Amino acid sequence: MxxxxxxxxxxxxxxxxxxWLLVFRTLTPVIVVSGIIVALSVQVVLPLPHSGIRWRFRPLACVSLGWHFLVDLVAASWQVSLIVLSGRRVENGVVHVPMRSGDPVHLTLVGAFTSLIPGSLVVKVDSEEPALxxxxxxxxxxxxxxxxxxxxxxxxxxxxxAVGSGRGSGKSSRGEGAA
Known part of the structure; x- marks a missing residue:
């Protein structure tokens, strides 16, 4: 222990x-000190279990991810707007996408980012294969x-x-490369 x-x-x-500071929406010494005390107390009294995976935040890769997401968001919004305003008929369908990583967190993040883009929606997540x-x-x-x-x-x-783990970032549980 x-x-x-x-x-x-x-x-x-x-x-x-x-x-804590967002909840109180003020920055006074009393609020800051009490926030530190509460934060430390919560961690000591109610510790989180360790996942065994060490996530790494890579700022430049996160900026790249954000930029690509923003570009995709604007382009898809424009495309969906044109479809709606023109009233033209389009071919819709379900596309099966095998994924490289079987990590449930990676699947969840990819699914969330994909569903945020207009015109696409995750209808099934298969963690066994892994696929969306x-x-x-x-x-x-x-x-x-x-x-x-x-x-x-x-x-x-x-x-x-951007946020992969130190071990296995870029590789799936099956040992395939991510490139």
Whole structure:
């Protein structure tokens, strides 16, 4: 069993302090000190279980991920707007996308990012294979099923580079490379 002072970590303390300050919406010495005390107390009294995976935050890769997401968001919003305003008929369908990583967190993040893009929606997550099934608005307008698979795999790769774990980042549980 870990000693009490080893249960608290600086990143978690800072995160809990930020939440505390957002709740009180003021920055006074009393609020800051009480927030630190509460943050440390929560970690000591209610410790989180260790996952065994060390996630790494890579700022430049996160900026790249954010930029690509923003570009995809604007382009898809424009495409969906044109479809709605023109009233033209489009071919919709479900595209099966095998993923490189079987990590449930990676699948969840890729699914969340993909569903936030207009015109795409995750309809099934298969953690056994691992794969995502996506409902796509205007498959032909997005370059076809294979192009959609490549785009989702590129998103997965950028996500794994941005917030992947130190071991296995860029590789799946089956030992395949991410490039």
């Amino acid at each position: 870990k000693k009490y002072y080893q249960r608290a970590s600086l990143p978690m303390t800072l995160w809990l302090l930020c939440v 099934d996506l409902h796509i608005l205007d498959i032909a307008g997005q370059g076809g099923a294979e192009h959609i698979r490549c785009e989702v795999r590129a998103l997965e790769y950028r996500l794994m580079k």
